[in-house]
Amino acid sequence: MLNRDRHRHFLELMAERGWDLLLFYGDNWRKDLFRCLVNVNFQGPQAVAALFKSGEVRAVVTDPWDLEPVAAAVNGNASLALRLADGLNALLAKEPAAVVAINGMEHMEARFVQIVRDSVRTAPVSATLDVEEIRRVKSPEEIEWIKQAADLADRGYQQFVKVCEPGMTEYELVAEVEAFVKANGAEDNFMLVASGGTEVTGMKPPTGRKFQVGDSVTTELTPQVNGYYAQICRTLVIGAPNDKQLQAYSIFAEAQQAAQDLLRPGVDISDVARVQNDVFRRHGFGEYTGPQYTRVRGHNLGLYPDELPHVLENVHYIVKPDMVLIAHPNTYLPLSGYMVFGDTLLVTGTGCVSLNKTEKKLFQS
Amino acid sequence: MKRGLISWDRDELPVAAFDARLGALYQLCADFDVPALVAYSDVCRSNDVRYISNYMPYWNRALTVVPRGEKPILLCALSPRVYPWIKTVTVHETILPSPSLPGQLAKLCAEKGWSKLGVLDRAGLPNDLYTQLDAEKLAFVDVPRGAFRPVATESELAMHRRAAVLAREVLEGEVTPGAIGLSDYELAGRLERRFRRAGAEDLVVLISDGRGVPLPAAGNKINKNSSATVALEHNGHWVKLSRNAANVTSALPPSATADVHRELLSGRYPWEGISSQEDSLNVITSIQVMIERDENRLYYGDTGLQGPDGWRKL
Numbered sequence: 142m143l144n145r146d147r148h149r150h151f152l153e154l155m156a157e158r159g160w161d162l163l164l165f166y167g168d169n170w171r172k173d174l175f176r177c178l179v180n181v182n183f184q185g186p187q188a189v190a191a192l193f194k195s196g197e198v199r200a201v202v203t204d205p206w207d208l209e210p211v212a213a214a215v216n217g218n219a220s221l222a223l224r225l226a227d228g229l230n231a232l233l234a235k236e237p238a239a240v241v242a243i244n245g246m247e248h249m250e251a252r253f254v255q256i257v258r259d260s261v262r263t264a265p266v267s268a269t270l271d272v273e274e275i276r277r278v279k280s281p282e283e284i285e286w287i288k289q290a291a292d293l294a295d296r297g298y299q300q301f302v303k304v305c306e307p308g309m310t311e312y313e314l315v316a317e318v319e320a321f322v323k324a325n326g327a328e329d330n331f332m333l334v335a336s337g338g339t340e341v342t343g344m345k346p347p348t349g350r351k352f353q354v355g356d357s358v359t360t361e362l363t364p365q366v367n368g369y370y371a372q373i374c375r376t377l378v379i380g381a382p383n384d385k386q387l388q389a390y391s392i393f394a395e396a397q398q399a400a401q402d403l404l405r406p407g408v409d410i411s412d413v414a415r416v417q418n419d420v421f422r423r424h425g426f427g428e429y430t431g432p433q434y435t436r437v438r439g440h441n442l443g444l445y446p447d448e449l450p451h452v453l454e455n456v457h458y459i460v461k462p463d464m465v466l467i468a469h470p471n472t473y474l475p476l477s478g479y480m481v482f483g484d485t486l487l488v489t490g491t492g493c494v495s496l497n498k499t500e501k502k503l504f505q506s
Numbered sequence: 507m508k509r510g511l512i513s514w515d516r517d518e519l520p521v522a523a524f525d526a527r528l529g530a531l532y533q534l535c536a537d538f539d540v541p542a543l544v545a546y547s548d549v550c551r552s553n554d555v556r557y558i559s560n561y562m563p564y565w566n567r568a569l570t571v572v573p574r575g576e577k578p579i580l581l582c583a584l585s586p587r588v589y590p591w592i593k594t595v596t597v598h599e600t601i602l603p604s605p606s607l608p609g610q611l612a613k614l615c616a617e618k619g620w621s622k623l624g625v626l627d628r629a630g631l632p633n634d635l636y637t638q639l640d641a642e643k644l645a646f647v648d649v650p651r652g653a654f655r656p657v658a659t660e661s662e663l664a665m666h667r668r669a670a671v672l673a674r675e676v677l678e679g680e681v682t683p684g685a686i687g688l689s690d691y692e693l694a695g696r697l698e699r700r701f702r703r704a705g706a707e708d709l710v711v712l713i714s715d716g717r718g719v720p721l722p723a724a725g726n727k728i729n730k731n732s733s734a735t736v737a738l739e740h741n742g743h744w745v746k747l748s749r750n751a752a753n754v755t756s757a758l759p760p761s762a763t764a765d766v767h768r769e770l771l772s773g774r775y776p777w778e779g780i781s782s783q784e785d786s787l788n789v790i791t792s793i794q795v796m797i798e799r800d801e802n803r804l805y806y807g808d809t810g811l812q813g814p815d816g817w818r819k820l
Contacts, residue, residue: 169550169775182722184712186550186775204779205767206712206719223779251636252629312511316702319509323711324695328722332509343587346512346564436585446507473587 142180142214143198146280151178151192154271161238163268165190166245166253173444174245174269176368177276179214180444182328183207187225190215191232201228226256233260242268276443277450278463283369284487287442287465290327290371291485291496293364297322297330298373298499301362305506307354307379311336311347314358322364331363331370331446341478342434344471354380358506359481361471363446370446373497374469374483377504389477390503393470396420397482397501400439400452400468404486404493410450410458414438417470418454426474435472442466442485464488465496507549508564510707513741514595518668519560523661524597527557528572534654535574538647540624542573544611545654546631551774554626556742557655557662560596562707567632569607571614581610608638615644624649630774651774657788658772658811662743666771666790667820669740670809673747676700681734681749690715690723693734701738708739708776716802720748720794733805735794737777744771745820746792748805756795756806759817765796771809788813790820 155163167175168187175183178198179190185204188211192198200211200219212219222228233241233256241257243249246267257265279287300321305314311334322330333344336358344359352358356379363372376393378386399416417438418430429435439452442465450458452468469483484495535543547555548567555561555570559578569581578597581604582589589601604610615623622645628636629648639646658666680696688696690713701709712720716731733750746769760766769777772790780791794807810819 170548184710184722186778206721209719210721223781247632247634249633250630251633254633255629312705313703315509316699319702320695320699323698323723324692326691326723326725330509331507333507343585345588345591346508346510348591349511349513432585434587 144178144180146282147178147275148192148196148198150275151272152194152196154268154275155192155194155242158242158271160240160242160266160268161194162236162241163192164241164243164257165192166243166249168248171245171248171445173368174248176444177244177272179211180368181207181210181214182368183211189225189229189232193236199232201225201232203228225253229253229256230260233257237261239263241265244268244272273449277441277448278461279443279465283443284463284465286367286369287371287485287487288496290364290366290369291373292498293322293325293327293366294362294371294373294485295497295499296325297362297364298375301360302377302504302506305352305358305377305379307352310349310351312349315347318362326366327364328367329365331361331365331372333361335359335479337478339475339478342473343479344481352379355383357386357478357480359479361469361481365446368444370442370444371465371485371496372442372446372467372483373485373499374467374471374481375499375504376480376482377506379506382503382505385476387503389474389480390482392420392424392426392474393480393482394501396470397468397484400470401484401486401493401495404460404468404488405491406460406462406488408460410452410460411454411456413460413468414452414454414456417468421470421472429472429474438470439466439468439483460488462488462490508562508708510702510709510739511705512562512564512595512707513705514560515741519661519665519741521597523659524559526659528578531558531572532574534649535572535624537653538624538649540622540647541618541620542571543624543626543649545570545572545626546635550776552742553772553774553776554651554654559598560742561592561598562742567607567635569604569611571611573618579614581607581614583607607635608642611639612642612644621645622647626654627651627774655772658790662772662790663811663820665741665743666745666809669738669743669745670747670820672701672704672740673736673738673745676704677734677736677747677749681751682753683730683751685728685732685751686730688728690726690728690732693728694723697734697736701736705740706738707741710737711735714803714805716804718803720805731799731802731804735805735807739776744776744790745809746771746777746794746807747809748794748807750804750806752799752804754797754799754804754806756797758793758795758808758810758819760793760795767794767796767807768792791817793817
């Protein structure tokens, strides 16, 4: 469907910037760049939506089966072009525009940017950062979708705990969880796993490794509902956790809670990273907060599972109400190997609330 | 992101197959008079690099560089923490951490003394990468995809064939009258479970309730006119098939008047629409046929090789 709130926001942006036409380019990886205006889960290699100053929206799809749902979302103003180049040429020939901006221009194939340039006889400008800034603050409707995704993440993690057992492989576990979240309405899912002990330094797609008693089994589970992702990060130990795993977990829990306690409108996102890292420093593990052992201390969530801003000490951004992000101090520790722990957090007027209901503990199977 | 089993079974796809492909790429370097060839990949555009080295960026972007006469080098935007795993599932022995792909490529060129490079389908690069590379003091020669993978090889065909066998077995076992009454979410879940437990690397399930085209599940009930379409990736090789609960079939290839959705499965993207058979000679293509029955739309389709003598099911 057309995102009515965003439609209005993007028209205001166009007026402010003096753009005649705003294109939204998505491909199969970055569907969000299209879906932030036309929220249809298209299947073709690419799709483009064009927002005109008049408010009219037209779309070009590259898969015949995308035509019906996309046309329904844009008052029938959708066309099919098996080659996007043909569709762009036709779209731009009808309505020559002086100033064209593209959301996702960086990601767009260079040949398509060239077509836009040739059609309007001037270089298009990137709208990606401006659109991204608008997308960071969620509308009430978007928050509802994220709450549903968070609920599904909780139930998906229950399934994870229920089925995980010694002898099962990583990819079989993912198959079971994937089947569960899809059967319960997820349209996609971002999911990393890892298993083992102190030799595990990070997460990746599942392998054929079989779980053993004593393993830490970690996951970032991120189901998508109507386009919107929510995430949960938890660690499970097969059998009884040892003292070092328990010690590590207590550090992760303290760090995540520090982030949750701090997060509120007006806070610099770098401080949300710093308070997490400070916990590790206080416990003598400060070196494990750097890029050699970890990536980020959290990130924004929405139509893309890894939206900006990233929660890092060198990233400065003032938090706003109705942002949704995950704070996760996930990293390697010599106590336990790689460990993860995090909740999806909605920024309220005065603080934040966790959208996950899953118990905060080191799980056992 | 890819969250299925990414693996390399050397019995299934031997090292010798990659050696032969590399040999062809060395010849391509000679033909285009370049010291090395560069290919781009990301999570949804992995087919070409998978062909070169079996590398699959389950997330993020990468460049694979094939120096003439040498092993391929991976410029990788993922963390070095996953490089040991990447080495177990690819032919890559050298992986260079590359937070900036253009910067790392320029550095590699300086070290190797290269002043020009062949770039596979250069205009297909993401615009930021294209622009940043353009700013480097290097000359680029565009290498069209047609020169890179002119004909599907036997090893490719064998991999697609295995994927097709798996897809047929699972679809024909699940999309049956027994599925009537399930929600399309539940059917999608059943298919996910079976395919992923069988080692699927990636999977997309679309379902039609007989009234429209196959789409992602939306909470509709499976009925006697429902069809399911599955795009399945098995160790880097895609197939696409459709089956229906009524078990109605179509001739494949279908008659010239049939309503057909034809796609290329060995192109830059997992699947791309193609308009005619002439567009797709000697490549893996799928054909999904819409069958009208009692004002309902049923779907049936499979994957095959589009050769000079026509389309042949794998």
